[in-house]
Amino acid sequence: MDKLYVIKIGGNVIDDDNKLSAFLLQFAAIKGKKILVHGGGKLATRLAAELNIPQQMIDGRRITDSETLKVVTMVYAGYINKNIVAQLQAANCNAVGVCGADGNAILAHKRTGAATDYGFVGDIDSVDASFFQNILQQQDCVVLAPITHDGKGQLLNTNADTIAQETAKALSSLYNVELIYSFEKAGVLLDANDDATVIKEINPTTYKQLKEQQVIFAGMLPKLDNAFAALHSGVKKVIIGKAEVLQQLITGESGTSIIHD
Ligand SMILES: Nc1ncnc2c1ncn2[C@@H]1O[C@H](COP(=O)(O)OP(=O)(O)O)[C@@H](O)[C@H]1O
Ligand SMILES: CC(=O)N[C@@H](CCC(=O)OP(=O)(O)O)C(=O)O
Numbered sequence: 001m002d003k004l005y006v007i008k009i010g011g012n013v014i015d016d017d018n019k020l021s022a023f024l025l026q027f028a029a030i031k032g033k034k035i036l037v038h039g040g041g042k043l044a045t046r047l048a049a050e051l052n053i054p055q056q057m058i059d060g061r062r063i064t065d066s067e068t069l070k071v072v073t074m075v076y077a078g079y080i081n082k083n084i085v086a087q088l089q090a091a092n093c094n095a096v097g098v099c100g101a102d103g104n105a106i107l108a109h110k111r112t113g114a115a116t117d118y119g120f121v122g123d124i125d126s127v128d129a130s131f132f133q134n135i136l137q138q139q140d141c142v143v144l145a146p147i148t149h150d151g152k153g154q155l156l157n158t159n160a161d162t163i164a165q166e167t168a169k170a171l172s173s174l175y176n177v178e179l180i181y182s183f184e185k186a187g188v189l190l191d192a193n194d195d196a197t198v199i200k201e202i203n204p205t206t207y208k209q210l211k212e213q214q215v216i217f218a219g220m221l222p223k224l225d226n227a228f229a230a231l232h233s234g235v236k237k238v239i240i241g242k243a244e245v246l247q248q249l250i251t252g253e254s255g256t257s258i259i260h261d
Pocket of ligand 1: 009010011012060182183184185187188189190191192215216217218219220221223
């Protein structure tokens with residue numbers, strides 16, 4: 001089986017033009033097949049504020065009313081996706097930008113039954129692995145925005161870490177998949193504010209302990225839940241680390257490895 005990198009880029013990196021450009025140059029240089037998953041929550045929040053559309057996040061998920069859905073679709077599947085594609089083209093990486101509605105790539109359903117009404121937030125039902133395989137046979141890479149659809153004409157907003165996990169999982173029947181969560185910190189840290197405290201490896205047992213000690217909190221909790229879900233469903237390698245040193249995450253010199261017990 002060929003190797004496939006599924007790489008998620010964090011919101012704080014996307015929001016910094018210089019960091020994004022530096023990251024994309026490293027990403028473009030990776031040999032072989034690759035999928036870049038992005039969000040862009042920070043820009044969506046800023047634009048919504050300028051448009052006087054109040055925003056609310058609960059457990060890291062954006063409450064997505066119909067006006068917010070328009071904003072996130074324009075920001076993620078529009079500007080951010082196409083800006084990344086254009087920069088990759090400039091770096092000689094022939095990328096194709098899509099969201100989950102394109103080619104029926106990712107089917108989801110509107111989240112129901114939760115105590116909170118999340119609005120137009122999509123929980124994923126299926127990822128069409130052959131859609132991605134077909135593109136990757138022709139092009140170097142796919143850039144994937146976190147907008148899905150329900151097959152009945154409704155767009156839905158889905159967390160980008162979850163999109164990366166589900167896409168990595170679906171493609172692991174066709175490729176040896178390595179999933180990398182890259183963001184602004186050096187990995188999962190013992191002190192969330194100190195890049196010198198990277199935890200080299202986390203397994204389900206140490207994860208539970210670190211959670212209890214509140215060493216891991218906020219956005220890192222769903223990221224690690226996604227990381228373990230991927231590892232337990234066929235993804236070969238899962239790494240969390242700093243976007244600025246993407247090359248070192250690939251070689252294993254940097255970042256946190258997510259491993260089995
Ligand atoms: N132990 C930890 N190590 C690193 N980051 C942590 C830790 N615990 C909590 N965090 C927080 O998790 C955040 C990353 O989650 P999130 O903001 O959702 O990621 P992304 O940038 O990919 O969207 C970090 O910015 C940090 O504030
Ligand atoms: C449902 C939901 O919360 N969707 C996310 C999608 C973007 C995302 O995940 O972006 P980051 O990776 O930058 O956080 C949101 O709108 O914020």
